[in-house]
Amino acid sequence: MSTDLTGYNIAYLDEQTKRMLRRALLKAVAIPGFQVPFASREVPMPRGWGTGGVQVTAAIIGTGDTLKVIDQGADDTTNAVSIRQFFAAVAHASTTTRTSEATVIQTRHRIPETPLTEGQTIVYQVPMPEPLRFLEPRETETRRLHALADYGLMYVKLYEDIARYGHIAQTYSYPVMVAGRYLMSPSPIPSFDNPKMHQSPALQLFGAGREKRIYAIPPYTDVESLGFEDYPFEPQTFDDPCAICGSTGVYLDEVITDDKGGSMFVCSDTDHCEHAAGQAEVTR
Amino acid sequence: MTTPILRVRDIDKTFTMHLQGGQRLPVLRGLAFEVRPGECVALGGSSGAGKSSILKMVYGNYAVDRGSIALRGPDGAVDIASAGPRDILAARRDVMGYVSQFLRCVPRVGALQIVAEPLTGRGVPADEARDRAADLLTRLSIPERLWGLPPATFSGGEQQRVNIARGFAVPLPLLLLDEPTASLDDRNRDVVIELIRAKRAEGTALLGIFHDTEVRKAVADRVVDVEAFAAAA
Amino acid sequence: MTADLPLLEVRGAGHRYGARWGCRDIDLDLWPGEVLAVVGESGSGKSTLLGTLSQRLSLTEGTIRYSAAGGEILDLAKLRESEVRALWRSEWGFVHQDAADGLRMHVSAGGNVGEPLMATGWRHYGNIRATAAQWLERVEIPADRIDDPPVTFSGGMRQRLQIARNLVVSPRLVFMDEPTSGLDVSVQARLLDLVRSLVADLGLAVIIVTHDLAVARLISHRTLVMKDGNVVESGLTDRVLDDPQGPYTQLLVSSILQG
Numbered sequence: 001m002s003t004d005l006t007g008y009n010i011a012y013l014d015e016q017t018k019r020m021l022r023r024a025l026l027k028a029v030a031i032p033g034f035q036v037p038f039a040s041r042e043v044p045m046p047r048g049w050g051t052g053g054v055q056v057t058a059a060i061i062g063t064g065d066t067l068k069v070i071d072q073g074a075d076d077t078t079n080a081v082s083i084r085q086f087f088a089a090v091a092h093a094s095t096t097t098r099t100s101e102a103t104v105i106q107t108r109h110r111i112p113e114t115p116l117t118e119g120q121t122i123v124y125q126v127p128m129p130e131p132l133r134f135l136e137p138r139e140t141e142t143r144r145l146h147a148l149a150d151y152g153l154m155y156v157k158l159y160e161d162i163a164r165y166g167h168i169a170q171t172y173s174y175p176v177m178v179a180g181r182y183l184m185s186p187s188p189i190p191s192f193d194n195p196k197m198h199q200s201p202a203l204q205l206f207g208a209g210r211e212k213r214i215y216a217i218p219p220y221t222d223v224e225s226l227g228f229e230d231y232p233f234e235p236q237t238f239d240d241p242c243a244i245c246g247s248t249g250v251y252l253d254e255v256i257t258d259d260k261g262g263s264m265f266v267c268s269d270t271d272h273c274e275h276a277a278g279q280a281e282v283t284r
Numbered sequence: 285m286t287t288p289i290l291r292v293r294d295i296d297k298t299f300t301m302h303l304q305g306g307q308r309l310p311v312l313r314g315l316a317f318e319v320r321p322g323e324c325v326a327l328g329g330s331s332g333a334g335k336s337s338i339l340k341m342v343y344g345n346y347a348v349d350r351g352s353i354a355l356r357g358p359d360g361a362v363d364i365a366s367a368g369p370r371d372i373l374a375a376r377r378d379v380m381g382y383v384s385q386f387l388r389c390v391p392r393v394g395a396l397q398i399v400a401e402p403l404t405g406r407g408v409p410a411d412e413a414r415d416r417a418a419d420l421l422t423r424l425s426i427p428e429r430l431w432g433l434p435p436a437t438f439s440g441g442e443q444q445r446v447n448i449a450r451g452f453a454v455p456l457p458l459l460l461l462d463e464p465t466a467s468l469d470d471r472n473r474d475v476v477i478e479l480i481r482a483k484r485a486e487g488t489a490l491l492g493i494f495h496d497t498e499v500r501k502a503v504a505d506r507v508v509d510v511e512a513f514a515a516a517a
Numbered sequence: 518m519t520a521d522l523p524l525l526e527v528r529g530a531g532h533r534y535g536a537r538w539g540c541r542d543i544d545l546d547l548w549p550g551e552v553l554a555v556v557g558e559s560g561s562g563k564s565t566l567l568g569t570l571s572q573r574l575s576l577t578e579g580t581i582r583y584s585a586a587g588g589e590i591l592d593l594a595k596l597r598e599s600e601v602r603a604l605w606r607s608e609w610g611f612v613h614q615d616a617a618d619g620l621r622m623h624v625s626a627g628g629n630v631g632e633p634l635m636a637t638g639w640r641h642y643g644n645i646r647a648t649a650a651q652w653l654e655r656v657e658i659p660a661d662r663i664d665d666p667p668v669t670f671s672g673g674m675r676q677r678l679q680i681a682r683n684l685v686v687s688p689r690l691v692f693m694d695e696p697t698s699g700l701d702v703s704v705q706a707r708l709l710d711l712v713r714s715l716v717a718d719l720g721l722a723v724i725i726v727t728h729d730l731a732v733a734r735l736i737s738h739r740t741l742v743m744k745d746g747n748v749v750e751s752g753l754t755d756r757v758l759d760d761p762q763g764p765y766t767q768l769l770v771s772s773i774l775q776g
Contacts, residue, residue: 135621148599150606152636156621156628159635162642163625163664228642302764303771344753346760369739369753370548391706405717 011058011091017041021059021214025205028216033178034146035129040212044086049079050108051209053125054086057106060121060205061087066094068102073110073251073268080108097271109172111193113250113272116202118219124187126208129215131175131185151183154226162231171236177224178217186223192236192251197223242267245276287356288318289379289458289489290342295351295365297337298515310515311337315351317508321457324480324490324503329510335493338510339460341365342491343382344372355379355458377406380458383451385466387435387443395438396421396431399449406454413453420449423475441467452479459483461492465499477502522584524549524690524722525570529579531746532569539565540746543579549689550720554733554754556769557743563726564694566743570724571611571692572601586689606636610683610691614698616675619682620667626653626678627663633686652681656711673704677711684715693725697732709735730773734758742766 009015017039024038043054061067067087071080075097083106084095096102099114106123116122132142135153145153154175161169174191178184186197187206197204197217204217217223227233241248243264250272252265267273295315301307311334319325327335340346342353344364353364357379362371376382381402393401396417403413421431424445430438435446444467451459461480465473473496480503484490494500500507523546531541540562547553555563568574570581572593581593586608593601605611613619620629630649631639639645646663653663656677658670667675676696683691696712697705713736716723727733733740733754740757742750742765750757750766761767 144598148602150602150636152606152632152634155635155640156624156632159628159631159642159645160625163627163646228645229640231642299760300762302767306764340759345755347756347762369756370551372753373738392710 008090010063011061011087012043013041013055013058017055018059021055024214025056025059025216028205028214029203029218031182032217032221033176033182033184033215035213035215037212038214040209043209045082047210048127050083050106050125052207052211052214053106053108053123053209054083054207055209056123056205056207056214057083057087057104058091060123061091061093061104063092065091065103066096066101067091068096068099068105068112068271069107070105070110070112070269070271071108073112073253074270076270098275099269099271107189109188109190110251110268111189111196113247113267113269114275115196116200118201120202122202122204124189124204124206126185126187126206126213127210128173129185129206129208129211129213131173131183146182149181151177154183155228158226158228158231162228168227168231168233174233175226177222177226179221180224183226184215184217190236190251191225191233194223194225194233194235199223238265240265242273242276245273246280247272247276286320286322288320289356290319290491291352291354291356292317292338292342293352293354295338295341295353295513296349296515297334297341297346298349312510312513313515315510315513319458319489319491321489322484322487323505324484324492326500326504326507327491327493327510328500328507329514333510333514335510336462339382339462339491339493343380343460344375345382357457379456380460381451381454381456382460383448383462383464385444385462387447387450391436392434394432395426395435395446398435398446399453402450402454416453417449420453421446423479424449424472425475441469441472444468445472448476448479452483455486456488458489458491461490461494463493463495465494465496473499523547524551524584525724526582526584527570527579530566530569530576530581531578532565532574533577534565538562538577538746539574540569540743541578543569543748545741545748545751547690547722547724549722551739552716552721552723552725552737554737554740555724555726555743556728556730556733556740558728558769561743562746563728563743565746567692567694567724567726571609572596572604573611583690606633607686608689610686610688612676612679612683612691612693612696614695616667616672616679619679620675622668623666625664625666626658626670629667629678630681630685633682637686648685649681652685653678655715656681657707671704672700673708676700676708680708680712680715684719684721687719688721690722690724693723695727696725698727698729705732712736730758730770742769 020039024036028036043051069080069084071077087093088095099112104121108125130142132153135157136142158168172188172190173185174194176184176186199220201219203219206215225233238252244266247267251268253268254263255266256263293316295312297312299309327338329335337346341348348365351365354361355364355375357375362375399417400413404410426445435443448464465476525547527543527545530543532539543566557563569576576594583591583593585591627646627649630652631645634645650663658674658677667678697708737754740754741748744765750763758770761770
């Protein structure tokens with residue numbers, strides 16, 4: 001789909017804005033995990049619907065790129081479809097739902113099951129970039145804590161979880177240390193996805209539109225999920241395979257099947273599920 | 285003759301009452317005396333002559349206008365009249381003890397611990413300190429059921445005996461006694477006399493105020509007449 | 518013991534609020550294991566002095582030297598913020614008058630005591646919790662309250678928790694700003710006794726600001742009397758209180774309610 005829209009610059013944003021965003025992105029890549037403030041602009045969608053991610057994508061996407069957009073792992077939700085169509089229209093970019101074919105992947109709350117490769121860029125939509133926010137509401141203070149790498153507070157949160165629930169109860173937005181220096185929120189991805197960030201060959205960019213922050217993890221960077229020696233980080237696990245494709249070791253969503261309490265667990269990554277189901281067909 | 289442990293020279297003491305328009309109350313002029321190890325010196329004179337003030341000046345509790353209070357300690361002499369707070373605290377730890385008229389109660393601390401504290405504070409192991417404290421309390425007939433209780437609730441006489449036990453617990457070269465027998469019955473008074481004599485026999489120097497003439501006769505080697513140093517008002 | 522070197526050496530220290538001096542010309546030395554009381558009425562500059570010494574307020578003039586655990590002498594006004602924070606994490610404590618200023622009111626008691634440990638690199642939950650539990654016991658907070666947040670605690674318990682949170686990293690110097698003044702008299706006595714014994718057991722140096730001379734008498738070795746931003750009298754606590762020399766100190770001492 002490449003409907004030509006007249007009157008819009010390539011990728012919707014004007015060149016000055018893209019330059020500003022790219023400067024912020026370069027700084028973010030240079031200081032892994034550090035939140036770089038940027039002048040967040042209006043884009044044709046409400047704040048909270050991924051305006052940060054859209055601006056980052058707009059700043060980096062070129063006509064030669066192939067874009068994949070997922071929302072909670074799915075390529076076919078309204079938001080994913082409309083963002084994909086938006087960039088097809090304003091950036092003349094090709095689009096895909098196949099992880100392996102994409103050069104740029106914009107995501108809300110998941111990392112694809114198919115391992116990312118060198119040359120790929122994943123753009124995360126971030127609602128709340130500050131991992132310390134709920135413990136320390138003062139921005140002046142959290143910035144200072146980051147500057148001084150004073151992260152005892154984050155462990156207090158984990159301590160409280162263990163004291164209350166017997167284990168670290170945080171299952172999404174699970175805080176990570178990037179390159180041994182900056183504490184970072186991975187956006188609300190499930191902790192299941194956290195290990196995929198570590199030493200990933202892909203470039204990982206994070207955009208928070210409402211909060212006006214950009215941060216990044218360059219390829220092959222150490223990303224350590226916090227934990228205690230005696231209560232180390234443990235990603236979620238699932239006992240049963242996907243009810244559709246039979247995959248194991250993937251992140252599953254519960255789907256309600258009737259109004260009598262029946263449900264089944266299926267892949268949250270629709271691309272992976274289709275692919276795996278297809279392969280299962282072939283083998284059969 | 286042994287060298288004095290305490291040598292007081294040319295002491296003047298005046299109280300200035302700023303709340304009464306700066307009225308000056310001269311108390312002592314040219315006070316001088318000495319106390320030697322194994323000697324018990326009583327301060328004599330009528331009430332208001334400044335006897336308690338002398339003990340307090342020696343203990344560093346009151347300032348002096350002029351003169352010197354040389355106290356011989358293990359590390360040489362210190363002049364309490366001019367010493368800084370740290371030296372005075374060191375002297376109180378290592379050289380001199382003070383049995384005041386009243387026990388300054390510490391909330392929540394039991395009698396036995398109050399008596400043992402000066403010992404543990406000087407590095408005596410806790411159980412040894414407790415044994416010594418228990419022994420003194422027994423001798424001063426404080427019933428064992430009271431040992432765990434804070435003395436704030438005790439009678440005046442009991443408080444005074446706890447206070448004496450605390451003061452006598454630690455072996456120090458100089459002991460200052462301010463009316464140690466004031467509120468005691470005869471039996472306990474005799475115990476205190478024994479304690480003082482024992483200290484003296486050990487070589488401790490004692491400087492005290494004893495209103496009770498019997499006690500004074502029983503323990504004091506000589507009397508320093510404080511009125512001889514009274515400042516002309 | 519390094520008693521020959523003061524822990525804190527203050528010369529001509531002052532802090533100015535705009536055109537007005539909060540405190541000025543302050544000289545003092547504090548040695549390890551020593552408790553120094555700063556007394557005076559409200560507005561006398563005692564809290565400003567505490568703030569200036571603890572680097573919470575800037576030093577407008579004078580010098581403050583601190584003898585660090587590693588042996589080096591630090592000129593506090595010249596330290597970078599990160600260095601001051603490092604001191605706060607490992608060598609200093611501050612007990613606030615209002616426990617809400619010194620505690621995370623919605624974090625459990627164990628988390629409050631454990632935070633300084635985690636901030637200094639403790640990463641073993643079991644050890645952190647065991648150490649927190651020991652300290653709660655030490656400040657007489659029942660073991661079964663370890664998972665309750667201080668919002669559910671009484672005023673006295675909150676102050677004791679604050680003290681535990683400050684002492685858990687074995688600081689060398691603790692600043693206390695009127696730690697007992699918001700409490701009932703009986704609760705005050707208990708807290709003071711606790712502070713007194715902890716200070717003696719741990720050999721802490723403490724600077725305690727109080728308007729209550731009875732507090733100064735009970736726990737301090739030395740006392741500074743402040744008026745209008747200046748020290749008007751100082752010395753051994755019992756001498757300052759029993760034989761006050763200056764008119765202001767005599768007034769202050771004579772104003773104590775006899776209880």
